[in-house]
Amino acid sequence: MSMENYEIPRHVAIIMDGNGRWAKKRMMPRTYGHAQGSKTVEKICEDAYRMGIEYLTVYAFSTENWQRPKEEVDTLMNLLRDYMKDCIKTSKKNNMRVRIIGDITKLDTDLRESIKKLEEASSKNTGLKFQVALNYGGRDEILRAAKKFAEDYAAGVLPEFGAVGEADFENYLDTAGIPSPELLIRTSGEVRLSNYLLWQLAYAEFYFTDVLWPDFDKKELQKAIEYYNKRDRRFGGV
Ligand code: FPP
Numbered sequence: 582m583s584m585e586n587y588e589i590p591r592h593v594a595i596i597m598d599g600n601g602r603w604a605k606k607r608m609m610p611r612t613y614g615h616a617q618g619s620k621t622v623e624k625i626c627e628d629a630y631r632m633g634i635e636y637l638t639v640y641a642f643s644t645e646n647w648q649r650p651k652e653e654v655d656t657l658m659n660l661l662r663d664y665m666k667d668c669i670k671t672s673k674k675n676n677m678r679v680r681i682i683g684d685i686t687k688l689d690t691d692l693r694e695s696i697k698k699l700e701e702a703s704s705k706n707t708g709l710k711f712q713v714a715l716n717y718g719g720r721d722e723i724l725r726a727a728k729k730f731a732e733d734y735a736a737g738v739l740p741e742f743g744a745v746g747e748a749d750f751e752n753y754l755d756t757a758g759i760p761s762p763e764l765l766i767r768t769s770g771e772v773r774l775s776n777y778l779l780w781q782l783a784y785a786e787f788y789f790t791d792v793l794w795p796d797f798d799k800k801e802l803q804k805a806i807e808y809y810n811k812r813d814r815r816f817g818g819v
Contacts, residue, residue, distance in 0.1 A: 584632055584633070584803060584806065587806055587807065587810050588809075588810055589632055589633040589634060589806060590634065590762070590763035590764040590806065590809055591634070591635050591636060591760060591763060592634070592635065592636035592637075592638070592759070592760055592761065592762040592763060592764075593629065593634050593636070593637050593638075593762060593763075593764045593765075593766065593805075594637075594638045594639075594640075594762040594764070594765045594766070594777070594778055594781070594782065594785070595625075595637070595638070595639045595640065595765075595766045595767075595768075596640045596765070596766070596767040596768070596771075596775060596777055597618055597621070597622070597639055597640060597641070597768060597794040597797075598767060598768050598769040598771055598793075598794055599614075599768050599769025599770075599792075599793030599794045599795070600614035600615045600617070600618040600793070600794050600795060601614050602614070602769065602793055603617065603618075603793040603794065603795045603796065604617070606793075611653055612652070612653060612656040614795060615653075615656055615657055615660055616656075616660060617795035618794045618795050619660045619663075619664060620795075621794060621795050621796075621797055621798075622639060622641075622664075623671065624798065624799075625637070625797065625798075625799075625802065626675070626677060626709055626711055627675060628798070628799040628802055629709060629802065630675070630677070630708055630709040632799075632802065632803075632806070634709070635709070635710060636709075636710045636711075636712070636759060636760065636762070637709060637710070637711050637712070638682070638711075638712035638713075638714060638756075638759075638762065638778070639711075639712070639713055639714065640714045640717065640775075640777050641657075641661060641713050641714055641715050642657055642658075642661065642683075642714070642715050642716055642717070643714075643716075643717060643718055643775065643776060643777075644683075644684070644716060644717065644718030644721050644776070645718070645775075645776070647716075658688075658689070658692065661692065661713075661715065662691070662692055662695060664713075665692065665695035665696055665698075665699050666695055666699075668699055668703075669698065669699050669702050669703075672699065672702065672703040672706060672711075673702070673703070673706075675708055675709070676706045676707060676708030676709075677703060677706055677708050677709045677710075677711050678703045678704060678705075678706040678707075678708070678709070678710050678711065679699050679700060679703045679711050679712075679713065680700060680710070680711070680712050680713075680759075681696050681700065681712070681713050681714075681715050682712050682713070682714050682715070682717055682722070682755035682756055683714050683715045683716040683717030683718075683721075683722070683755065684716050684717070684721060684722075684725065685715060685716060687716050688715070688716060696715075710759065712756070712759065714777070714778075717755070717777075718776045719774075719776045719777055719778055719779030719780065720776060720779065721776075722754055722755050722779075722780070723754070723779065723780055725753075725755075726750065726753035726754045726755075727753075729753045730750060730753045733753075751780075754780060754781070756778075756781055761781045761782070761783070761784065761785070762778065762781060762782060762785050763784075763785055763786065763809070764785060764786050764788060764805065764806070764809045765777075765778075765782055765785045765786070765787050765788065766788045766789075766790070766802075766805050767787070767788075767789050767790075768790055768791075768792050768793060768794045768797050769790075769791065769792070769793050769794060770789065770790075770791040771789075772789050786808070786809050786812045788805045788808050788809065790804070790805070
């Protein structure tokens with residue numbers, strides 16, 4: 582499929598759902614599904630960038646995911662640990678800038694250090710801007726932003742209340758400086774937002790597919806963009 586005549590969204594957000602079911606279908610433990618899902622993440626980053634997507638934001642671990650069985654939480658954290666380390670090399674190779682969004686103060690010290698290293702090492706890269714949502718919740722992000730905002734307001738570094746606009750508040754979100762996504766993709770047939778990017782997705786198109794995350798590939802991404810273009814035309818877009 583050629584994407585030549587399509588309008589490519591600048592920022593795509595993804596809820597990578599269905600790893601557990603993918604593994605179950607193969608009589609394998611859920612953790613195997615997450616490992617496979619992590620490989621899919623790497624491939625999709627490359628495909629997205631080749632298609633002309635500038636920003637990609639994936640939901641890797643939500644503030645609610647701590648409630649999963651300890652073994653599963655540990656596996657996910659270890660996958661993310663490996664990812665942060667390996668990604669120092671990959672981001673150099675493919676010129677990708679990586680940023681973590683979410684409350685990382687709750688993560689283990691070594692993981693936080695790897696995150697810092699990766700963010701610093703990739704900060705000047707000019708290719709895909711890749712955001713990983715880790716211990717992320719939309720409500721939590723807005724609340725943390727409101728607290729920081731209130732602190733700065735009290736310190737007198739903000740305009741008067743009457744003059745404060747959305748852009749002033751956006752600076753306090755984890756996604757400060759990143760344009761809002763035009764397209765949200767959720768895999769595996771669930772039709773929920775699950776506390777993802779509540780502020781940022783206000784005007785996004787939503788695309789839901791039954792495909793399970795480990796099976797999501799370039800073709801599926803193209804289908805989502807095709808859908809986005811149909812919606813865009815209906816509402817008088819380009
Ligand atoms: C949802 O599937 C997926 C997650 C909770 C975790 C997503 C994490 C990864 C894809 C791996 C690590 C990420 C990176 C960025 C390297 P589920 O377990 O809810 O599946 P189910 O609904 O079938 O049970």
